[in-house]
Amino acid sequence: MDYLHELARIVYSVMGPIVILVGAGYLVGRRIPAAAEVLAKIILYLLVPVFVFHNILSSPLDAAEGGTIVLFSALVLVVLFGVARLLSLVRRHDRPLRGAFANTIILYNSANFALPVMFLAYAASAGGRSEAETSHAVAIQVVVGACQGLAAYVFGAFLAAAGSGPVGHAAVKIFKIPFIYALAAALVLKHLGVAAADLETVTILWTPVGLISAAFVPMALMTLGAQMACVRFVRAPVDLGLALVGRLVVGPLVGLALVMMMGLHGTLGQVLVIGVAGPTAVASVVVAIEYRNRPDFASSAVFLSTLAAGLTVPLVIFLAQAFL
Numbered sequence: 570m571d572y573l574h575e576l577a578r579i580v581y582s583v584m585g586p587i588v589i590l591v592g593a594g595y596l597v598g599r600r601i602p603a604a605a606e607v608l609a610k611i612i613l614y615l616l617v618p619v620f621v622f623h624n625i626l627s628s629p630l631d632a633a634e635g636g637t638i639v640l641f642s643a644l645v646l647v648v649l650f651g652v653a654r655l656l657s658l659v660r661r662h663d664r665p666l667r668g669a670f671a672n673t674i675i676l677y678n679s680a681n682f683a684l685p686v687m688f689l690a691y692a693a694s695a696g697g698r699s700e701a702e703t704s705h706a707v708a709i710q711v712v713v714g715a716c717q718g719l720a721a722y723v724f725g726a727f728l729a730a731a732g733s734g735p736v737g738h739a740a741v742k743i744f745k746i747p748f749i750y751a752l753a754a755a756l757v758l759k760h761l762g763v764a765a766a767d768l769e770t771v772t773i774l775w776t777p778v779g780l781i782s783a784a785f786v787p788m789a790l791m792t793l794g795a796q797m798a799c800v801r802f803v804r805a806p807v808d809l810g811l812a813l814v815g816r817l818v819v820g821p822l823v824g825l826a827l828v829m830m831m832g833l834h835g836t837l838g839q840v841l842v843i844g845v846a847g848p849t850a851v852a853s854v855v856v857a858i859e860y861r862n863r864p865d866f867a868s869s870a871v872f873l874s875t876l877a878a879g880l881t882v883p884l885v886i887f888l889a890q891a892f893l
Contacts, residue, residue: 575891580883583689587682588879590787594794605795609851612792616785617680618751621711623782625755627765628708629701634837635712635756641827641841642716646724648823649675649815656811668728669853669863670808673870674815676721676850679714681789682875683847687840688786690886702836709840715752721852728856793875796851800872803865812849812870817881821846828893839889846885848874 597604653671662670677683684707691706768775803809824845828838849870857864 576883576887579690579886583686583886584879584883586689587685587790590685590790591794591797591875594791594796595798596794597791598795598798602799605792605799608788608792608795612681612785612789614747616781616788618747619778619781620684620785621714621748622751622755623765623778624704624707624711625752626758626763626768627701627704629705630708630712630759632760634709637831637833637837638709638712638841639716641824641831641833642713642720644827645820645823645845646675646720648827649820652815652819652823656815660808660811662808665863666808666866669857669866670812671728672721672725672853672856673812673849673867673874674820676717676725676853677816677820677845677847678793678850678871678875679710679717679844679847681793681851682878683710683844684714685786685790686843686847686882686886690843690890691836706836706840709837710844711752713841713844715749717850718746718749718852721850721856725852725856793851797872797875800868801865802872803863803869805866805869808866809869809873813874813877816849816870816874817846817877821881821885834893838893842889842893843882843886846878846882848878 594604594608650671653674654667656674657667657670687706687710688703691703765775768778821842824842828834828842833841849867851871854864854867854871856862857867
């Protein structure tokens with residue numbers, strides 16, 4: 570009975586606000602089609618970099634944990650790519666669908682879905698969490714997001730381009746993503762011994778950073794909703810079903826297996842498993858559009874996996890926090 574009560578609490582306190590904010594964004598996107606693009610640029614160029622900077626400096630994340638997160642992310646990428654390729658062989662996908670299908674499984678939404686999930690899951694945990702603990706969980710996911718950004722715009726772009734055209738300039742795109750520089754700046758400051766407490770005295774700078782950072786969670790979720798409003802569905806029920814199973818079921822199982830093999834537990838192990846349970850990343854649509862590689866399939870997978878994640882992610886959060 571206690572287990573059911575805890576699961577209900579997670580659904581209510583974590584997924585409830587997410588559903589409402591994504592729904593609000595969806596309504597805005599239906600009413601104003603251009604909203605998705607505008608909101609996405611605000612998220613990419615302002616809110617994500619500031620949120621990353623604020624939470625890295627506010628967290629106790631160290632270099633050893635950072636290396637573990639990078640290793641975990643690389644192993645997840647390799648294993649899930651193998652799963653996607655195996656499924657493609659069974660389904661006899663053509664080259665364009667093979668690349669798009671793989672990206673829907675290996676690329677998961679680490680920014681405007683997983684970051685708000687971590688913030689809400691750890692800020693609203695039973696018994697309460699300190700601000701430092703919440704920042705720690707978010708900072709772990711930030712590093713995962715950086716790894717996924719590299720995966721999306723290098724490896725994911727390569728897969729998309731392999732089905733349609735040249736890939737020479739794909740790697741350059743990662744250097745145009747502002748959060749990479751915000752992450753680097755925060756890590757350098759931490760290495761130099763600068764913490765959030767040291768910057769709080771510079772109120773003219775740190776106060777706006779805190780206010781902008783606080784705006785990220787609602788804005789990211791509304792942006793996701795606005796993007797979902799622009800989806801055009803493709804009729805491929807079997808392939809979409811396999812993509813959803815690969816992303817939402819196989820993904821967290823692979824994450825759990827790796828966490829156990831690496832001997833990880835506590836907040837680090839929990840966040841890594843919860844993060845890999847997220848829906849297909851919007852980046853899969855971005856690279857699909859860029860290289861004209863089945864964007865219809867990628868956008869359909871993003872939409873459906875985001876809806877389905879409302880059912881699967883609460884269960885993963887409950888199991889991870891209860892047993893890791």
